[in-house]
Amino acid sequence: MTRGFYIGRFQPFHNGHRAMVDHIVDEVDELVLGIGSADVSHTVRNPFTAGERVMMVSKAVRDVDVPTYVVPIEDIDRNAVWVSHIQSMSPSFDVAYSNNPLVVQLFEERGIEVRDSPMFDRDRLEGSDIRDRMLADDTWTDRVPDVVAEVIDEFSGVQRLRTIAKDDVSERWESGEDD
Numbered sequence: 001m002t003r004g005f006y007i008g009r010f011q012p013f014h015n016g017h018r019a020m021v022d023h024i025v026d027e028v029d030e031l032v033l034g035i036g037s038a039d040v041s042h043t044v045r046n047p048f049t050a051g052e053r054v055m056m057v058s059k060a061v062r063d064v065d066v067p068t069y070v071v072p073i074e075d076i077d078r079n080a081v082w083v084s085h086i087q088s089m090s091p092s093f094d095v096a097y098s099n100n101p102l103v104v105q106l107f108e109e110r111g112i113e114v115r116d117s118p119m120f121d122r123d124r125l126e127g128s129d130i131r132d133r134m135l136a137d138d139t140w141t142d143r144v145p146d147v148v149a150e151v152i153d154e155f156s157g158v159q160r161l162r163t164i165a166k167d168d169v170s171e172r173w174e175s176g177e178d179d
Contacts, residue, residue: 002094003091006031006096007103008033008036009036009127012131012152014148031068032093033061035053035070035072036073039074042164052155053072054070055151059151060148069090069091071091079106
């Protein structure tokens with residue numbers, strides 16, 4: 001049996017992530033999806049909580065044909081022990097999937113096989129672009145699985161992102177308020 005590991009911030013989980021999951025499940029018997037930066041939320045780069053992302057990912061992959069585990073992984077900001085930290089928070093795994101050179105290096109240093117992952121429609125499917133589209137009130141729901149858009153709507157995620165992105169100084173200035 002082979003268990004694969006794929007980590008991402010999934011801010012939000014988009015169709016590129018889903019395509020990657022579909023690619024991985026053709027090669028493994030079980031899959032662990034690590035929710036990276038699980039301790040960070042309510043920022044423009046990381047607007048969604050770990051729990052919200054667990055919901056997004058769990059619902060978006062519930063139809064895959066292999067057992068799939070979604071595990072939050074907090075940041076520790078210590079690269080030398082990062083893989084050990086992941087291993088302590090996750091079911092064991094045999095192979096990791098990543099294209100990030102640092103992530104590949106860290107896993108390989110720990111003797112874990114790393115398989116690179118094809119990029120799927122990278123020009124359109126990038127979390128920062130999707131968040132920018134949310135902020136600009138541009139079309140974004142076509143870039144995420146339908147269930148992810150529903151989850152984001154459930155907790156008013158777009159409104160949260162827009163609120164977080166506001167600059168309190170410029171907002172007061174524009175409204176005529178002052179300190």
